[in-house]
Amino acid sequence: MEMLVCIKQVPDDSVEISLDLGTKEPALIGVTPVVNAFDTYALEMAARLKETFGGEITVVSVGNDEVKNSLKNCLAVGADHAYLVKHEKSESLDPCGIANILKKAVHDIEGELETKFDLILCGKESTDYASSQVGLLLASKLRLPVATNIIKVEPMDGIMRIKQETEEGYRSIEAKTPCVVTVQKPDYDPRYPTIKSKMAARKKEIKELSPSEEVSSMLEVIRVFEPAKRVAGIKLKADNEQEVVAQAMSVMTAAKVF
Amino acid sequence: MSHSDAKNIMVYVETVSDTPLNGGLEILTKAHKLAAARGEEVIAVLIGSNLEHAANTAIMAGADKVILVTKDNYEMEVYEAILTRLAEKYKPSLILSAGTLVGKDILPLVAGNLTTGCAVDVMEITDKDGNFVFTCPVYGGTVLNDLVIKGTPAVAAVRSGAFEKELVVERTGEIIKEQVGVENTVRAKIVEVVNEMAETVNLEEAQVIVSGGRGMGNKENFRLVEELALACHGVVGATRPAIEAEWVPRSHQVGQSGKIVAPKLYIACGISGATQHVSGMIGSGYIVAVNKDEDAPIFDIADVGIVGDVVKVVPLLIEEIKKIQSL
Numbered sequence: 001m002e003m004l005v006c007i008k009q010v011p012d013d014s015v016e017i018s019l020d021l022g023t024k025e026p027a028l029i030g031v032t033p034v035v036n037a038f039d040t041y042a043l044e045m046a047a048r049l050k051e052t053f054g055g056e057i058t059v060v061s062v063g064n065d066e067v068k069n070s071l072k073n074c075l076a077v078g079a080d081h082a083y084l085v086k087h088e089k090s091e092s093l094d095p096c097g098i099a100n101i102l103k104k105a106v107h108d109i110e111g112e113l114e115t116k117f118d119l120i121l122c123g124k125e126s127t128d129y130a131s132s133q134v135g136l137l138l139a140s141k142l143r144l145p146v147a148t149n150i151i152k153v154e155p156m157d158g159i160m161r162i163k164q165e166t167e168e169g170y171r172s173i174e175a176k177t178p179c180v181v182t183v184q185k186p187d188y189d190p191r192y193p194t195i196k197s198k199m200a201a202r203k204k205e206i207k208e209l210s211p212s213e214e215v216s217s218m219l220e221v222i223r224v225f226e227p228a229k230r231v232a233g234i235k236l237k238a239d240n241e242q243e244v245v246a247q248a249m250s251v252m253t254a255a256k257v258f
Numbered sequence: 259m260s261h262s263d264a265k266n267i268m269v270y271v272e273t274v275s276d277t278p279l280n281g282g283l284e285i286l287t288k289a290h291k292l293a294a295a296r297g298e299e300v301i302a303v304l305i306g307s308n309l310e311h312a313a314n315t316a317i318m319a320g321a322d323k324v325i326l327v328t329k330d331n332y333e334m335e336v337y338e339a340i341l342t343r344l345a346e347k348y349k350p351s352l353i354l355s356a357g358t359l360v361g362k363d364i365l366p367l368v369a370g371n372l373t374t375g376c377a378v379d380v381m382e383i384t385d386k387d388g389n390f391v392f393t394c395p396v397y398g399g400t401v402l403n404d405l406v407i408k409g410t411p412a413v414a415a416v417r418s419g420a421f422e423k424e425l426v427v428e429r430t431g432e433i434i435k436e437q438v439g440v441e442n443t444v445r446a447k448i449v450e451v452v453n454e455m456a457e458t459v460n461l462e463e464a465q466v467i468v469s470g471g472r473g474m475g476n477k478e479n480f481r482l483v484e485e486l487a488l489a490c491h492g493v494v495g496a497t498r499p500a501i502e503a504e505w506v507p508r509s510h511q512v513g514q515s516g517k518i519v520a521p522k523l524y525i526a527c528g529i530s531g532a533t534q535h536v537s538g539m540i541g542s543g544y545i546v547a548v549n550k551d552e553d554a555p556i557f558d559i560a561d562v563g564i565v566g567d568v569v570k571v572v573p574l575l576i577e578e579i580k581k582i583q584s585l
């Protein structure tokens with residue numbers, strides 16, 4: 001099974017990003033760039049599919065040269081080929097713009113590798129802008145079936161059987177191959193690279209593609225600001241629990257919480 | 259679509275078992291205020307069957323017109339096509355929906371079909387000189403963006419709990435039945451729908467939520483969270499690790515990939531206060547946190563922080579609260 005995983009590089013999501021009060025921009029200096037968490041889940045899902053059904057995994061990202069590092073990391077955890085669509089200001093693109101570029105990339109990569117993708121995996125959303133639209137729009141532009149929020153996908157008798165997580169449970173979806181899925185956190189974690197796989201990845205080349213013609217963004221940010229901060233209240237410590245709970249109860253009853 | 263002839267606000271209201279979901283009704287109330295100030299109307303769109311009662315509820319919540327489209331089953335591509343057709347016919351300046359799985363699936367596609375843009379996770383909508391401004395969280399909610407959509411109509415999926423619903427029984431409105439012919443476009447077919455949740459959890463509307471995290475230690479201890487919730491007449495919430503450990507079903511998750519909640523009282527037990535969790539509960543009225551680590555970030559946002567072991571503190575809290583409740 002031939003798979004393509006769309007990778008977005010984002011600032012480390014375990015770091016709390018605040019607003020730089022000088023520049024009025026999010027303070028991103030010093031925050032490690034990482035592969036979007038949901039894309040790591042998508043890549044792990046693809047790696048497991050490859051183990052069962054064979055085939056190859058290609059990763060693609062739209063971004064600047066810095067993204068090569070993230071793509072190297074993908075090569076160390078299961079990807080066979082990596083492509084970077086060079087774009088210096090990919091942050092300024094809206095989801096539709098990214099989807100347009102990815103659409104062209106899909107055709108370009110299929111041409112170069114002389115293959116056809118059976119499955120295109122995206123993350124359910126990016127952890128920085130969380131627009132959760134790129135996968136849907138890419139599918140729509142490629143005129144392919146799409147299922148979002150998926151936790152499982154399996155090829156069977158020429159179709160894809162998909163498990164989509166819903167608020168109440170799940171849906172089983174059948175889609176024609178090829179199709180696009182957007183991946184939610186499954187009940188497993190992405191694998192770590194080994195020293196050996198890192199070495200092998202270092203030797204692999206990251207191929208570059210040029211983007212398609214630009215369409216202007218439909219979304220314009222007019223103000224960046226911080227949410228109203230909550231002020232920390234009181235922190236209660238005591239030698240024993242009885243005492244600290246008694247103190248807490250008196251604060252809460254005074255505040256008419258109960 | 260040209261800007262000049264676009265007006266009115268179209269709201270897709272999702273229904274389950276012929277009943278409109280709260281998210282859609284909350285948006286209708288907000289849309290009513292926005293539209294009234296512009297001298298425009300709110301057009302609700304309901305798709306399903308037996309929707310007459312739901313249509314009346316939509317009118318009470320703020321719809322001036324309700325468009326009913328009969329369809330038996332949900333299919334994303336069919337709903338997307340219907341909403342696109344209706345948008346082409348009625349030419350609204352704004353299309354809204356709740357940010358449920360369905361809303362977040364169809365709205366970006368509708369926006370794509372109409373060559374315009376879509377904002378998601380919207381927390382606030384303001385009308386600035388005739389342009390809609392949407393407030394959206396970025397970086398897990400630590401930074402907010404105000405954005406405008408340059409295409410027409412503007413399309414936006416709203417986060418749960420962003421607006422308050424007001425049902426006014428006296429309101430009147432017009433119900434319109436539309437037949438929308440869509441070709442059989444379904445490429446991804448839903449073959450089975452499984453409802454795994456034994457109980458319905460209504461975190462969004464809860465006044466009190468008691469949540470447990472990894473610090474609860476094990477499934478048995480997690481029962482303390484449930485007991486405390488019971489004592490406070492509240493609903494049980496949880497962090498992702500507590501869900502992954504299967505101490506509590508997924509429908510209880512609070513946070514970026516769970517529910518966004520805003521109860522009057524939120525009690526966090528054994529929760530560190532990671533951004534992805536906090537962004538889902540920062541809107542709570544009063545926050546109480548129990549954590550044994552006095553440097554836990556949750557204390558930075560708590561009104562009352564109790565430094566201590568949950569296994570000892572929570573039973574005492576239950577006892578004290580029961581005493582108060584029985585007065």
Ligand SMILES: Cc1cc2nc3c(=O)[nH]c(=O)nc-3n(C[C@H](O)[C@H](O)[C@H](O)COP(=O)(O)OP(=O)(O)OC[C@H]3O[C@@H](n4cnc5c(N)ncnc54)[C@H](O)[C@@H]3O)c2cc1C
Pocket residue numbers: 013037038127470471472473474475496497498499500511512513514515516517527528529530531532533534535538548549550551554566567568569
């Ligand atoms: C893309 C993405 C989306 C995510 N979405 C969500 C989401 O929607 N919701 C969510 O919750 N998380 C989400 N997460 C996970 C999130 O980043 C955190 O890992 C998670 O919230 C931490 O949960 P926790 O506080 O229960 O566990 P931990 O961070 O491990 O904290 C446990 C806390 O318990 C305390 N503790 C331990 N033992 C005791 C004791 N005996 N008594 C008192 N205190 C004790 C510890 O001091 C610690 O502070 C997401 C992560 C990613 C990457």
Ligand SMILES: Nc1ncnc2c1ncn2[C@@H]1O[C@H](COP(=O)(O)O)[C@@H](O)[C@H]1O
Pocket residue numbers: 005006007008009036038039060061062063090095098121122123124125126129130131132133134135
């Ligand atoms: N610049 C990008 N390059 C490649 N894939 C991307 C890019 N941006 C978004 N994606 C993919 O689209 C998914 C959803 O992103 P978003 O719609 O921005 O929330 C991500 O998880 C990626 O799989």
